């Protein structure tokens with residue numbers, strides 16, 4: 150039982166990263182219809198941002214947790230203004246290629262400066278060690294990540310469900326053309342929404358810094374899984390992305406714990422689930438078939 | 443109020459509207475009838491600024507709309523009731539009503555909408571797409587009245603509705619007219635059209651081929667119905 154709870158908890162923690170990244174992708178896809186391949190690179194920049202700020206300016210983790218996502222929001226908005234919005238009228242493939250190219254450029258720029266080996270980043274003093282969760286001890290930092298990620302997801306959900314901005318975002322996501330015809334300047338929200346999505350990626354990156362190896366390729370592998378998570382949850386579905394993120398995190402952890410003789414299962418389970426979901430529900434678990442404009 | 447001159451529109455290579463002309467004076471209710479595929483919805487989408495391939499002149503209250511975006515047009519007082527009723531699945535009934543900004547001097551309040559449509563009030567927290575077809579139609583009409591739109595573009599609001607609901611749509615349009623709202627109404631139901639409208643245009647092969655008074659539509663009803671294929 151303890152082992153089960155422990156692997157579940159570990160699964161929820163890696164699921165928290167999937168959920169945060171999938172949430173940003175879903176928000177961006179919903180409003181811009183852009184599959185942002187560079188999302189993994191923004192996550193990596195978030196982790197590097199925290200590392201560089203600490204190593205070169207002594208900026209502590211807590212401050213980085215605020216500053217880095219803001220910086221990534223600005224970077225994201227600048228890239229959206231400079232490149233992405235020029236391509237949104239064209240085939241989505243163009244933006245896929247563009248953001249893929251951006252990924253390679255960002256990765257190589259970081260590689261050029263910091264090399265490929267991992268840079269160490271220590272958890273802040275207050276979050277070291279472990280806490281007693283009754284049945285077992287758990288690393289404090291992981292407990293913090295889980296709580297923080299859940300709070301962010303709930304906050305985003307609340308903003309979408311209960312605020313006027315959220316209502317406009319839902320309307321523009323579901324039926325962009327009708328929403329414009331009802332007097333709402335949808336275009337005005339596009340750049341901030343993209344910035345918000347990249348900020349979420351940066352936030353996940355900062356959270357990852359003390360726990361995962363900080364290196365230029367850290368986003369590259371992760372983002373493939375996150376894409377699968379987004380597809381499972383339903384492209385553009387906020388709730389679906391978050392639920393699928395946590396779900397896949399747990400599924401991977403259980404496969405690791407109970408099918409350890411077949412490590413291939415844990416590595417591929419996300420894609421197996423994705424194939425099954427697509428077969429059964431092509432729009433994803435919580436996705437809806439594309440509505441008319 | 444609305445004046446359309448030489449309006450042509452294309453889907454790719456296919457031309458749908460050919461130099462269509464029509465006008466709607468302030469406070470008038472005017473219908474646009476035509477066969478399926480005649481281009482009626484396309485004409486409304488052109489007025490709304492939603493159709494990319496078009497040429498001609500569209501004036502609202504004397505000013506040419508040119509390349510103004512759809513949201514600017516809406517804020518000039520255009521209220522679009524699309525042919526599919528335009529309900530949002532991800533918004534509640536109340537949110538569907540309050541999503542658009544108010545754009546006119548005389549917008550309906552939410553209370554007034556709910557007083558007029560108790561059924562909508564009862565379902566105010568449900569997703570709009572879970573309403574019946576008739577309720578969704580009332581929602582679409584109520585939404586543009588709550589915006590305070592001065593010029594309504596209604597695309598077949600009675601399509602598929604039971605007679606009692608058709609009557610309700612008529613009451614609503616007549617009440618809007620009493621408050622000075624101007625309406626361009628796409629309609630296939632000629633009986634209904636003559637009961638709410640002042641004048642009628644016939645759209646055929648992308649052109650406006652006839653302008654008719656109520657009396658003319660009534661006397662030519664059989665001929666028109668067989669032309670429309672109903």
Ligand SMILES: Nc1ncnc2c1ncn2[C@@H]1O[C@H](COP(=O)(O)OP(=O)(O)OP(=O)(O)O)[C@@H](O)[C@H]1O
Pocket residue numbers: 453458476477478479480481482483484485525
């Ligand atoms: N998205 C589109 N792409 C290509 N052709 C289209 C498209 N939408 C409509 N058309 C064509 O343009 C013509 C006019 O369509 P439109 O919807 O304006 O007609 P309508 O008069 O509103 O018809 P209905 O009575 O069926 O609503 C039709 O022949 C239709 O097939």
Ligand SMILES: [Mg+2]
Pocket residue numbers: 482483484525597
């Ligand atoms: Mg039509």
